[in-house]
Amino acid sequence: MNRRQFLQAGLATIGSAQLAAFPSPSSAAGYPSGPVRVVIPFPAGGPTDVVGRLVAQSMSEILKQSLVVDNRGGASGTIGADMVAKAQPNGQTLLINVSAQVINPFLYPKLPHDPLKDFTPITNLASTPLQLLVAADSPIHNVNELIKYVKSRPTGCSFASASNGVPGHLAGELFKMTTGIAAVHAPYKGSAPALTDLIGGQVTFMFDSMPASLPLVKAGKLRSLAVTGMRRSKSLHDVPTLVESGFPEMTMTTWYGLWGPAKTPPEIVAVLQSAAARALANQDVRARLADLSADPLGESPERFAAFCTQEAERYAKIIKAAGIRLA
Known part of the structure; x- marks a missing residue:
């Protein structure tokens, strides 16, 4: 199997x-x-x-x-x-x-x-899957737009995570390797401060767990571009998986x-x-x-x-x- x-x-x-x-x-x-x-x-x-x-x-x-x-x-x-x-x-x-x-x-x-x-x-x-997030007022609306945005700013983009070595950090590194983008990792002491800075535009994107970030998506403060599961999340029916978006390597829970x-x-x-x-x-x-x-x-x-x-x-x-x- x-x-x-x-x-x-x-x-x-x-x-x-x-x-x-x-x-x-x-x-x-x-x-x-x-x-x-x-x-x-x-x-x-x-x-x-x-x-x-x-x-x-x-x-x-x-x-x-x-x-x-x-x-x-x-x-x-x-x-x-x-x-x-x-x-x-x-x-x-x-x-x-x-x-x-x-x-x-x-x-x-x-x-x-x-x-x-x-x-x-x-x-x-x-x-539970992770979700790929940007701020709600970001000009980025899907995964391909994120890749183009980051590649057009090779020294000006960063991605946040709740800490060094957590799944969100490793998902970000895998995403960089898979897509060929360059983005600086910004580790935080927990999801809450990282998500706050993502909302405020201090970082470009973030992979984070659903329990911590879903309420902010539902409240219209963050935009979910994709989830890392094998299938769509029941909580976000309209958000595609990264597999659907063309990145079969990006499955992580x-x-x-x-x-x-x-x-x-x-x-x-x-x-x-x-x-x-x-x-x-x-x-x-x-x-x-x-x-x-x-x-x-x-x-x-x-x-x-x-x-x-x-x-x-x-x-x-x-x-x-x-x-x-x-x-």
Whole structure:
């Protein structure tokens, strides 16, 4: 299965026939025997925290045991992730992280853990595309106009991102390589200040996550030129994908996953994946994810592991080609 087929399968609706095939939460006798700690390696209130708490709450009801969220922010998510990597592999300490989990090793040369070897993949929870944005009063109305605009100003354009090394930054670098444009990267400390400067015209364009930027598009302060998913966003029916715009390489999502420490027993992984998949099939959960322009996933551990490997390889190539290296 190629990457496109994998993503298309991952975005499919979880039907009742699929749910019937999931193992029962009682298949690991006695698990969980007490509250489960769910580490989210970012502060409360951000997209990872919102998605993580939503799924954890629903899983608590399914497992009939508390899943206690522990926000451990810092170092682009590596502090919280390292806590889980070093925890006992008994299913009592889990990690919910964003796609930075497989990006950080290629940005930070001295990372204290290996995201592929030191964790047990359980399932991918949800994904949301990025959108390519300009200010609402910009003369740019589509992707080709953006390319022409930037090429006509080879030293005067910049693109913003929420920080160095985040998907929005890497999408911008991939866009530069794909289209041959030259634009200076302007990293910010979060989406909010970057979007403010984009609205004000201090930067030319930006790739950003849907949850942070969609309200500003709806309010008429930003213009969305395209989305980076394989299909159009349900929240922006009239906005094309970058694939439709002629750039098939430009598929990229922000995605969220659930991991345990390495060597977590398969029977515990099966219980957790089943509970997560059932949580993601809950209509209330799906409705709240839809508000974030996020698609529920819930793939098997094997498919999630393969996806992580594919994503790591892809991001490594982008980071190397762009010459990105963080201390």
